Amino acid sequence: MPMDQSTTSTNAAGDLSNVSSSPKFNLAARGDGRYNIAMRIGQALLAIFIIVFFGSIIIQSIPGWQSAGFGFFTSTDWSNADFKFGALSLIAGTLVTTFIALLFAVPVGISAALSIQFLLHRRLRVFFSSLVEVLAIVPSIVFGVWGVAVISPWTQHTLEPFLRDISGGAPPFQGEIYGIGLLLGGLVLGVMILPTVVAVSRDAFAMVPQTLIEGAYGLGATRTQVLFRVALPAARRGVLGAVTLGTGRALGETVAMATILGGVTNKFPSSAFDLGATLASTIARDFLEATGSQVGALGSLALILTVIVFAVNYIARKIITRQAVML
Amino acid sequence: MTTMTSNMPETDSRLDLQQLMRQKYRRRVIVGNIILAFVMAALVVALIPLLSIVISVIDRGSKVLSTAFLTQVQQDPFAFDPYAIGGVWNAIVGSLVMDGIAIGAAIPLGIFSGVILSDAKGKIGTTIHRIFDVMIGLPSILFGLFVFFVLLGPVFNNAYSGMAGVIALTLMSIPLIAVATESAISAVPPTLNEAGLALGALPSRVMWNIKLPAARPAILTGVLLALSRAVGETAPVLFVIGQSREANWNPAAEQSSLPTLTFQYLQGFFPSQREAAWGIALILMTVVFLVNLTSRIISARSQRG
Numbered sequence: 001m002p003m004d005q006s007t008t009s010t011n012a013a014g015d016l017s018n019v020s021s022s023p024k025f026n027l028a029a030r031g032d033g034r035y036n037i038a039m040r041i042g043q044a045l046l047a048i049f050i051i052v053f054f055g056s057i058i059i060q061s062i063p064g065w066q067s068a069g070f071g072f073f074t075s076t077d078w079s080n081a082d083f084k085f086g087a088l089s090l091i092a093g094t095l096v097t098t099f100i101a102l103l104f105a106v107p108v109g110i111s112a113a114l115s116i117q118f119l120l121h122r123r124l125r126v127f128f129s130s131l132v133e134v135l136a137i138v139p140s141i142v143f144g145v146w147g148v149a150v151i152s153p154w155t156q157h158t159l160e161p162f163l164r165d166i167s168g169g170a171p172p173f174q175g176e177i178y179g180i181g182l183l184l185g186g187l188v189l190g191v192m193i194l195p196t197v198v199a200v201s202r203d204a205f206a207m208v209p210q211t212l213i214e215g216a217y218g219l220g221a222t223r224t225q226v227l228f229r230v231a232l233p234a235a236r237r238g239v240l241g242a243v244t245l246g247t248g249r250a251l252g253e254t255v256a257m258a259t260i261l262g263g264v265t266n267k268f269p270s271s272a273f274d275l276g277a278t279l280a281s282t283i284a285r286d287f288l289e290a291t292g293s294q295v296g297a298l299g300s301l302a303l304i305l306t307v308i309v310f311a312v313n314y315i316a317r318k319i320i321t322r323q324a325v326m327l
Numbered sequence: 328m329t330t331m332t333s334n335m336p337e338t339d340s341r342l343d344l345q346q347l348m349r350q351k352y353r354r355r356v357i358v359g360n361i362i363l364a365f366v367m368a369a370l371v372v373a374l375i376p377l378l379s380i381v382i383s384v385i386d387r388g389s390k391v392l393s394t395a396f397l398t399q400v401q402q403d404p405f406a407f408d409p410y411a412i413g414g415v416w417n418a419i420v421g422s423l424v425m426d427g428i429a430i431g432a433a434i435p436l437g438i439f440s441g442v443i444l445s446d447a448k449g450k451i452g453t454t455i456h457r458i459f460d461v462m463i464g465l466p467s468i469l470f471g472l473f474v475f476f477v478l479l480g481p482v483f484n485n486a487y488s489g490m491a492g493v494i495a496l497t498l499m500s501i502p503l504i505a506v507a508t509e510s511a512i513s514a515v516p517p518t519l520n521e522a523g524l525a526l527g528a529l530p531s532r533v534m535w536n537i538k539l540p541a542a543r544p545a546i547l548t549g550v551l552l553a554l555s556r557a558v559g560e561t562a563p564v565l566f567v568i569g570q571s572r573e574a575n576w577n578p579a580a581e582q583s584s585l586p587t588l589t590f591q592y593l594q595g596f597f598p599s600q601r602e603a604a605w606g607i608a609l610i611l612m613t614v615v616f617l618v619n620l621t622s623r624i625i626s627a628r629s630q631r632g
Contacts, residue, residue: 032529032530032531034531035529035530035531035534039442039443039446042439042440042442042443043443043446043447043451043452043455046440046443046444046455046459047451047455050455050458050462052477053473053498056473056476056477057469057472057473060472060476107369108369108372108373109369109373111365111366111368111369111370112369112370112372112373114366115363115366115367115369115370116370119363119366119367128370128374130623131374131377132373132374132377134377134616134619135376135377135380137552137555137559137615137616137618137619138380138559138612138615139558139559139560139561139586139611139612139615140559140560140561141559141561141586141589141590141593141608141611142380142384142559142589142608142611142612143380144589144590144593145384145589145593145604145605145608146379146380146383146384146608148593148601149383149387149601149605150379150380150383151379191376194373194376198373220352222352222355222356222359223359223363224355224358224359224360224362224363225355225359227363227366228362245464248464249464252464252465252466252468253466254466254467254468254561254562255561255562255565255586255590258590259590259593259594280466280468280562283468283472284468284561284562284565284590287472287475287565287566288565288566299472299476302468302469302472305466305469306465306469309464309465309466310461310465313460313461313464313465314457314461316464317457317460317461
């Protein structure tokens, strides 16, 4: 570009060089340049933000690793009073509650998405899907209030005695019944991730080509067969993404779990009725009063949580590349 | 099919076969309908918790809600007066101040980030984009920890401050608004972009005058989503805003917010505190529901227009 300018100005008369530096031309070059520079700077700022954010999470976890060592992952004893910090019970609590949540949310969520997309009238479709999505905007603390006051009496007096009687007290349905605890936490978590599972998998069902469905009907398939042998396999990628995304939400859920699980941090779960704690709930409950090496240990929990949730969400984003998923 | 069978009465074996097939088909339909009933039941099961939450929040929250509850500041019940709960005015003020500033800051920053993401090319650009996508799903408590560890010391002299909470909420909202903006921009028909460029407009002008206006409804939906998220979030502000029992409009002082007060009340000792939690839950639900309704109206209007 500068070479061009110099050649024109040397070769041609004054008026031509005037053209090359005319306001219009310059505005063009300069305007675009500024935009590009702003974009570059902005991109650099975003990169810095990301590096500082994740860097700080890594750095503030170092004291925890230094004081606990590898025992952090192998010890089930997390005791604030004795300054003993083993995260295994918390990791187990996180996985168990997420597993229970998926046991509820995956079948219910996918079936609900199937029925909204294929069994309801077009107008009801919008109504019901937005109704389910309302669950997504309920603040997580409200789930905590609801879980403790409304659902825990039900789990205590109905669900958990029923499960214990029907299984004869065999694991994992054994031991003391408190009402609150891992089972309640998992169920509430399942309700919380339900809108994610429903919305994303319904989106996947909506993308199944109409010709495929009509073709199946044409070959004499029943509605059930169309749903389960055609639509579900065709949309399996999106459904898998929905479940992965829901898993990520469940692993990171904080405040509701901090109020529902009972905050028992030093017992490796042996029963679904046990009190427990998750990585995130422990941070939420203990961080404000934390002293000394406990701060570092909670920082290490935060890093574990970040790594797990980041990995799961990253996989989910790899699976669902098509649209932005905000739920 | 019936005409076929009447035309060929002599082939008894075929008749049997057809009857058999019809029976089989009927059985398939019946079994299928039973399965479909279960599938429909799942939708009902999915809606029961929503109904239960809405009904119980309205029912138990309305018993607590009163003018005094909304206009008085928080009191701590004690053994001789376990029902002295006061109100939640301090938390309402704190939430208004912090959410207002946070969303006000997050709108320009988030939209600008979204424009950057939509412009991002190359390995670094796509990596940033992917990480922003992932950050939407990160537990919000991490933003609170980030502000606590990185900013509370150097910026706020280790003092709790509403502004620290504002920063945490802003940082949490930026990825949400950015990704909403980016996807809205990328959904603008490419013909509009090309038409603008062909008319001689610069990419910056096309972005400002064509793409962003076309993407406005979707961006607004993202902003409102971020707002309803920010209003209800406890975890990001829990560690950094302290605890204000006075209603103060100064964001730089210690603050209180509706969700954090609920969290405290849930861990409180007195039953009156747990009842008050229902009252706050009703306020929160009303606010997020209204915000959600607004965003639905906006997106419905934009789809019609």
